[in-house]
Amino acid sequence: MxxxxxxxxxxxxxxxxxxxxxxxxxxxxxxxxxxxxxxxxxxxxxxxxxxxxxxxxxxxxxxxxxxxxxxxxxxxxxxxxxxxxxxxxxxxxxxxxxxxxxxxxxxxxxxxxxxxxxxxxxxxxxxxxxxxxxxxxxxxxxxxxxxxxxxxxxxxxxxxxxxxxxxxxxxxxxxxxxxxxxxxxxxxxxxxxxxxxxxxxxxxxxxxxxxxxxxxxxxxxxxxxxxxxxxxxxxxxxxIYPEEPQNVREKCIREKMEVSQPLLNLGFKDRKVGFTGRELFKKELASELLLEILFGKASETYTGLYEEGLINDRFGTSFVGEKDYGYSIMGGETPDPDKLYQALLSSIKKYAQGFREEDFERQRRKMLGEFLRNFNSLEFIANNFLYYHFRNNNLFDFVNLLEEITLEDIHARFGELFDENYHSCSIISSNGG
Amino acid sequence: MSDFKNYTLPNGINLHIYPTEKFKTIVYSIFLHQNLKKELAAKTALLPYVLERGSKNWPTTRELVITLENLYGADIITEVLKRGERQIVQFILEIVNPVYVQGNGSLEKKGLEVLKDILTNPVVEGDGFKESYVNREKEILVNQVKGLINDKVTYAMERCIQEMCREEDYGVYRLGRLEDLEHMDSSELYSYYQKFLNTAPMDIFVLGNVDTEQTLSLMEETFNFSRGDMFPLEPTLVYKDVEEPRYVEERLEVNQGKLTLGYRTNTLVKDEDYYPLVMCNGILGAFPHSKLFQNVREKASLAYYASSRLEKDKGIMLIASGIETGNYEKALEIIQQQVESMKSGEISEEEFESTRVGLINSVKVMDDSPYQIISRYLSGIISDRQETQEEIIEQINRVRVEDVVRAADKIQLDTIYFLRNKD
Known part of the structure; x- marks a missing residue:
């Protein structure tokens, strides 16, 4: 040995x-x-x-x-x-x-x-x-x-x-x-x-x-x-993973449960897969930045939907990127899942013209602060180091990669990730019981 | 000796400063205490929701959020806590320690400005809070109260407490009653808030890489508003003799039944038997080596989770387990056998020792989290038993089996709550 x-x-x-x-x-x-x-x-x-x-x-x-x-x-x-x-x-x-x-x-x-x-x-x-x-x-x-x-x-x-x-x-x-x-x-x-x-x-x-x-x-x-x-x-x-087509299996799935208010998750299937290492990490960070710009608490979409009563402060987004698959999810509790579903889809279209530099810079700053804060937690450090290690990454690269990402990367990611043809939605509604 | 340095500001606010270089952040935490009363609870709970929407200088949520995001994602979080028969409103500001981000010496000052503005400078229309904020946040709060049912594990425990303490203030939910929200208007809420801020007992904690003297003067300057005489906080009802346990059943469309048992411990945090009670709860159900986990899960294979926990400031203990509905009798019997074995002192040396060292471990790790350090000190304030890590450990070490049996003997089953499927 x-x-x-x-x-x-x-x-x-x-x-x-x-x-x-x-x-x-x-x-x-x-x-x-x-x-x-x-x-x-x-x-x-x-x-x-x-x-x-x-x-x-x-x-x-x-x-x-x-x-x-x-x-x-x-x-x-x-x-x-x-x-x-x-x-x-x-x-x-x-x-x-x-x-x-x-x-x-x-x-x-x-x-x-x-x-x-x-x-x-x-x-x-x-x-x-x-x-x-x-x-x-x-x-x-x-x-x-x-x-x-x-x-x-x-x-x-x-x-x-x-x-x-x-x-x-x-x-x-x-x-x-x-x-x-x-x-x-x-x-x-x-x-x-x-x-x-x-x-x-x-x-x-x-x-x-x-x-x-x-x-x-x-x-x-x-x-x-x-x-x-x-x-x-x-x-x-x-x-061995089965060959996954680019298309989604179904557009929408509904289930009834004992809930006080319906729940909606809207998901987009990432078709740009196959990366590992730095490229995968960078794609993940760009996607997270993008989601914050589009749906974060400071976004027009979030503010509008909140005022309209369609979402509450537990509305959230996430992105997962593995070598062979990736997806982004947004959603939360809502009184009207069908309306929220349509509102989210149309809000995404509005961004096709572009993003504001200041929003991008501010989200980058926020992500750095949150990353630093996580180093208070031993659990965060260990679990995340291992997670990224298994993807041939080093967690510390977060800082440099975040610095490297440009507004163009965000634009590109937007085009790749938010194609309406590759989304599904999941709704849980109350069984009225 | 505690690492907190304690001061009282001229307006009666208690300030607790804990300088340490251990963490990447600085945490400011404000606690406003209120007596838990059914007619007040919803009103008190609604306050942080409305205040967080905006302040005079940052009148919309969006402006507030943008300001905080620019401070490296500084976070202002509000919470409504229930500790014994006390409702506590908490405002937290967590900022990155400026040493990690270049050229940002004024992060603390800016963050505190925002926090202060939220607390003392709300958006006012006429003689009330901004009405649209109040209306929207009322809706949010109503949905949150109703949303308790979404998580069946928590729901079952909360329902057990509500049934058990239905005639006591403790039976009031942390966020109050729905009916009180319906006709609450923004001016009534605003005048309640003014009075609350003016007279509530209030604690502020600062923890992180700070200089004590500088922080003291910064806080004196920031929280310099005048306040009146504070209202008194009432003691929590803890001792209660149970004549006959009550069975409550609720039916919902669920796959798994939730069995929850509520007990009166008849022991107060300030009592001599408190640490024996903590040991008792540990041996019975706080760990994977405990009797409940071992017997309900490992031996009988009836559940994925089976545990007990103390609501120490109320002196009650809850046992919770998720089971197949058909296994109700079997599970109940095994659980009650475990409680009985505590009373009769059937405690192995291994159970006792593992619990002792497990508890000591959990006390020590609290020092590794800013929030837990603050929480422990706040608990000391609430229970009027302020102890350092060393003092707590010493008292855990002093507990003997006979002390545990004495504490166990005072425990009485009050309520059996069973959430099950509809068939």
Missing amino acids: AVICERFLENETIKEKVYVATLDPGLEVFVFPKKGYNKKYASFATQFGSIDNTFYVEGKEDLLEVPDGVAHFLEHKLFEGENGNVFDEFARLGASANAYTNFTMTNYLFSSTDHFEKCFDLLLNFVQEPYFTAESVEKEKGIIAQEIRMYEDNPGWRLFFNLLSCLYEVHPVRKDIAGTVESIMEIDEEVLYKCYRTFYHPSNMALFVVGDLEPEKVIHQVLDNLEKRNYQPLGDIKR
């Missing part, structure tokens, strides 16, 4: 520094010292999310197709070790552990103020030591079924996934992260082990640690831990 490469990244604006080491067989370890913080936060993440349901390893087994919800199921089960529940072991040390799964990654984390080294070893060990039995897999199905039921009653969640199921014809991003009560019933310990052996290889993972810590010591602890495990190199993981 050895350190393949060691370096550090820093940013003069944020005045922070992160140490990075690449350890054999390909694990990236980040240590971000945060002086004066009591909390230490560590996360161990794999590039395995809900969309990774068809894959193979180069030079190895055949193509594998797994039931929906496996990544999330595996996340639940990894907390159960041969000697019981890992939560309990963290609890004995006063630490709290958790994990989450999204479309593209699974992240295991803990935070503690004392006994960092013991907790860190615990994290390293439990993520690298799967223990699945038929009995424990069965038991977990009841728990996850209740988790799925809970989300079924969550209007915001339904609104979002209904929209994705309209925007995408075949791409697995259209499916719920946890799968369905039916799909998880197909999961057994064998499929969990198969996924584990592929996606939990160190070369597909990264570690991020932040807190008042010494980088050398942390990196050394990881080295010691990996040394005994005798990892063999793994071929490239090939993820």
